[in-house]
Amino acid sequence: MQEKLAPRLIAHVDMDAFFASIEQRDRPECRSRPVVVGALPGNRGVVSTCSYEAREFGIRSAMPIAEAYRRCPNATFLKPNMRSYSEASDKVMAILASISPVVEQVSVDEAYLDISGLERLHGSPETIGRKIKAAVWQATELSCSVGVGSNRLIAKLASEHNKPDGLTVVLADQIVAFLDPMPVANLRGVGPQTLKTVQRLGIRTVRQLREYTLESLQHYFGEKMGGGLYRQARGEASAHVGVRGERSSISKETTFGEDTKDLRKLRDTLRQLTAEVGRTLRREGLKGQVVSIKVRLPGFETYTRQRRLAFAEDRDSMLFTVAWELFATSGKMGQPIRLIGMGVSDWGEGSGTMLDLFDSTQPSDRDHRLYSMMDEATDRFGKGKLSLGIPDKKPKS
Incomplete structure (x- = not known):
């Protein structure tokens, strides 16, 4: 058997x-x-x-x-x-790792745990939830809300159900009763536009949503969104919990106090943002092959540009050169700028292209030593105290 x-x-x-x-x-x-x-x-x-x-x-x-x-x-x-928030987060995640061997941190202040089969070790789901809350409070003097369910969707909705300092357990045979009175707005991915359609159809609760067929929901909301609503209304979702992969990109941006056309100010700001991104790359042992910029105008129109490099980079000087060229050729020079940002993505060591051994743009041992010294100085004395010189060529306007 x-x-x-x-x-x-x-x-x-x-x-x-x-x-x-x-x-x-x-x-x-x-x-x-x-x-x-x-x-x-x-x-x-x-x-x-x-x-x-x-x-x-x-x-x-x-x-x-x-x-x-x-x-x-x-x-x-x-x-x-x-710094204070990160320290508290580290304590919380360490507690969760002591409860379950499978923890997926999804942000600085939330995580999923697979607690399947842990009843003999820790007790019932309610007992596990209370144990988590007590341990977090003891270590940090902060409250948390815990939701337990048969999958990620139900666990997330359960943690939101009775905030703050809540504990809600929804077992498999309780899912329908739990979802029935819930506003459709509580479901994942239901934004303002989707909500308008939901309200136009006279749908208020998940129970009412469940009365619609898959075909009708896909007719009104599109194949992907309609299918998602259909499954959520029945409490269907992934139960997979695992260690999240490395971040897909690193970026920084600044919103100016006043819109600016000042190229010197824009250049200096982009230089500072690049230095922060470069330092993060080196701290995490990452190099990226795609550099991107983000520009927002006064009317909130937002534009992005990106360029793929011949090989992966983590040096401020090379990243900034590409980022500024992207801005200089974006067609936005001379216009008031509300926000500017830059980012790096697509980690790797190279694109598979044979590199010229005499190409001065390739990283050298001297570069690595210089950036290592600069990063150590930044850690010790703070940002802005030391930086590597970048040729200050005036851009064509």
């Missing part, structure tokens, strides 16, 4: 208002007050995250900081302290 396989159990752990909660923990004067982490009032930028007290005023992540200030001028506005 074939042994019956144990049901899959996936946990999703989501820290509550992570950045803002760390600031409230570390700043007693911020506790029980609306806290907004992101850009500061009077500057361009958006809300990174905010405390639950700030959310009562309608403030949300990605909201323009000017709108957040308009809604709650008495809130405490703080710039992000990424």
Whole structure:
């Protein structure tokens, strides 16, 4: 007789208002007050995250900081302290790794765990959830919400179900009852345009969505989106949890306080962004073959350009040269620029092309030593204290 396989159990752990909660923990004067982490009032930028007290005023992540200030001028506005957030994240992920051997970190403040078959070691799903929450609080003095389900979708929806500081377990035979009253807006990928169509059809809940056939949903929403809605309404999703692969790109961008046409300012900004990207590449042992730039105009029109290199690079000088050439030939010189950014992707050691041994653009041992010294100096003294010279040729306008 074939042994019956144990049901899959996936946990999703989501820290509550992570950045803002760390600031409230570390700043007693911020506790029980609306806290907004992101850009500061009077500057361009958006809300990174905010405390639950700030959310009562309608403030949300990605909201323009000017709108957040308009809604709650008495809130405490703080710039992000990424070092503190990273330290807390490392502690949380170490705890999760002690619970399950299979952990997939999806961002600085959330992760999936495969807890299938761990009942004998840790207890029931509820017990595992409580153990995670208690260990996270003990190590960080921060709360988290935990959802447990038979796949990633149900686990994620369960963690969102009772935030903050929630614990929701949805077993396989409870999925339909759990989903039925849920607003369709809670499902993955349902943005404003999809929601308009949903509302036009008179669909409010997942139960109502489930009454539609696959063919009708694909008719109204397209093959991919319609199929996704059909499966989500039935609680169908992947239960795979695994270590995420290396990041696919590294990029940095800056939004200017005022739109600028100043080529010197644009060049210096792009140079600084390239230095940050290059330092990250070298720290993570990566080299990229594709350089890209991003340019945003005052009306929020956004343009991107990219170029593939002959071989993979991590040197600021080469990356900046290509990035500036992309901007110089973008047709946007002389126009007011709201945002500029650059990135590197497509990791590798080369394109398979035989390289000229006497090509001065290829990296040398001297280059590696110089960049290593520069990175060490940056770690010790901070950004902007030391950089390698880049020829300052005036671009053609």
